[in-house]
Amino acid sequence: MNQVHASQDSVQGxxxxxxxxxxxxxxxxxxxxxxxxxxxxxxxxxxxxxxxxVGIYIDHGWGVPSEYVPWDKVVNLSDQxxxxxAPETGDQYPPFQDQPGWILADKHLMxxxxxxxxxxxxxxxxxxxxxxxxxxxxxAAVDASFNGFLRKWGLHRLTTLIREDLIPWKFVxxxxxxxxxxxxxxxxxxxxxxxxxxxxxxxxxxLEELTxxxxxxxxxxxxxxxxxxxxxxxxxxxxxxIIASLRQERAQNILxxxxxxxxxxxxxxxxxxxxxxMLRLLPGERQKRVRALLSEREATARDFMSAEYLMVSPDxxxxxxxxxxxxxxxxxxxxxxxxxxxxxxxxxxxxDARSLLVSDDAARMEDLMDSPAVAAEADDTREDxxxxxxxxxxxxIPVVDPEDRxxxxxxxxxxxxxxxxxx
Numbered sequence: 364m365n366q367v368h369a370s371q372d373s374v375q376g377x378x379x380x381x382x383x384x385x386x387x388x389x390x391x392x393x394x395x396x397x398x399x400x401x402x403x404x405x406x407x408x409x410x411x412x413x414x415x416x417v418g419i420y421i422d423h424g425w426g427v428p429s430e431y432v433p434w435d436k437v438v439n440l441s442d443q444x445x446x447x448x449a450p451e452t453g454d455q456y457p458p459f460q461d462q463p464g465w466i467l468a469d470k471h472l473m474x475x476x477x478x479x480x481x482x483x484x485x486x487x488x489x490x491x492x493x494x495x496x497x498x499x500x501x502x503a504a505v506d507a508s509f510n511g512f513l514r515k516w517g518l519h520r521l522t523t524l525i526r527e528d529l530i531p532w533k534f535v536x537x538x539x540x541x542x543x544x545x546x547x548x549x550x551x552x553x554x555x556x557x558x559x560x561x562x563x564x565x566x567x568x569x570l571e572e573l574t575x576x577x578x579x580x581x582x583x584x585x586x587x588x589x590x591x592x593x594x595x596x597x598x599x600x601x602x603x604x605i606i607a608s609l610r611q612e613r614a615q616n617i618l619x620x621x622x623x624x625x626x627x628x629x630x631x632x633x634x635x636x637x638x639x640x641m642l643r644l645l646p647g648e649r650q651k652r653v654r655a656l657l658s659e660r661e662a663t664a665r666d667f668m669s670a671e672y673l674m675v676s677p678d679x680x681x682x683x684x685x686x687x688x689x690x691x692x693x694x695x696x697x698x699x700x701x702x703x704x705x706x707x708x709x710x711x712x713x714x715d716a717r718s719l720l721v722s723d724d725a726a727r728m729e730d731l732m733d734s735p736a737v738a739a740e741a742d743d744t745r746e747d748x749x750x751x752x753x754x755x756x757x758x759x760i761p762v763v764d765p766e767d768r769x770x771x772x773x774x775x776x777x778x779x780x781x782x783x784x785x786x
Contacts, residue, residue: 374437374440374500375438375439376440376441376495379494380442382490382492382493383490383514384442385405385440385442385707386402388402388444388445389402389445390402390746392447393438393448399432400430401422403421405418405468405493406418406419406420406431406468407502407619408465412468413456413502414532417433418431419447420459421456424457429575430459431456431457432447432456437449460773470504472486472489472491474488475487475488478686487504487671488511489507489508489510490511491504498708505530507529542730563592563596566585566631567596567597567598571597576760582594587620587748591620593620594629595629602633603633606641611644618645627653627656629641630642631666635666635668636669637670638657642654663739663744664743664747666740667773668762668770669771669773670771672700675702675728677703677711677716677728681726684714691770699714699720700757702761703736709768709786710736710767710768711729711736712732712736713733714731714732736761738769739761740762741762741764753779758774758775759773759774
């Protein structure tokens with residue numbers, strides 16, 4: 364049974380629990396153990412910053428009145444069900460009566476389609492994550508992975524095979540309770556008008572806090588001028604992430620609204636192949652001007668970086684590494700080395716991919732890696748890079764930031780004018 368103990372004044376239960384783990388589980392009275400009925404839903408009050416659990420809805424069906432158990436009557440919560448205090452009067456709690464500002468996990472969230480701000484489908488809500496704090500349980504996130512379905516049918520052991528896709532509640536809200544019921548739709552919580560009114564500096568900060576689909580969805584809602592201003596304010600890491608996700612037409616509209624110096628600054632932080640791709644979207648004369656300005660400054664490692672490389676954990680075995688290579692979809696040039704990343708995100712070492720052919724299947728990356736890894740810094744000049752390749756004879760060298768987190772890689776053939784490195 365998945366539970367931890369809390370104080371007598373609070374609900375006993377796990378810090379985090381999924382709605383699917385308690386859905387349809389029994390609600391019993393403390394002490395007597397008498398079963399009231401199944402958990403039909405959990406009721407939340409729409410508060411900031413998170414909806415607060417306020418009660419349990421029990422639907423008996425067959426014409427029998429429902430019951431509503433206030434959350435302060437819940438004494439124990441686990442994946443085996445709930446234990447609640449006895450009603451103050453009678454044998455049953457009063458019937459459930461919906462209130463303004465209430466939202467139900469199953470009725471209003473489970474199975475709903477999440478849309479981005481442009482009404483393009485992202486995912487479907489398969490589960491709801493509850494989390495504890497000093498005030499009780501609140502609705503922390505929705506899970507768009509298949510794991511919710513597996514949990515509902517008791518297949519918990521299979522959830523370790525599928526990556527969770529948690530979307531924090533602050534980025535999701537019903538269009539309204541009525542719309543959620545009628546249209547089965549949810550959407551990201553920031554409206555287009557709100558985005559337009561936010562300063563570009565604040566939007567850039569918001570993008571830096573997001574990743575993946577959330578970041579793409581937020582940026583996709585910005586009109587081209589606002590998008591260009593925000594992109595110009597964002598840190599290089601975010602600029603690279605956003606550029607990589609842009610469709611060609613969208614990229615052209617945004618680049619057209621940047622000044623030539625802004626374009627030079629933006630393209631200067633992109634990997635070489637991404638910068639070239641963006642340059643080809645510019646009109647002929649402007650492209651020439653930007654290329655001329657880029658060539659005037661001394662080329663650095665940042666100009667030659669590629670995003671095509673493979674990171675692995677220290678405890679990955681040779682067998683697992685081979686499989687990861689097969690599944691990566693990277694070209695041969697992108698898997699010359701496997702770079703070992705610690706739990707702190709820092710580069711720990713490098714494993715020559717060729718060594719995987721002759722190493723024991725059970726050997727781990729930390730046993731095979733060369734450590735510390737030889738690495739360049741983003742501001743190293745081409746001359747510096749040529750000296751590194753000549754000294755170490757690597758086929759590829761990683762580029763790291765001041766905290767030793769990998770930014771990209773540089774291939775020998777992109778730097779050296781002489782014949783290739785020694786095998």
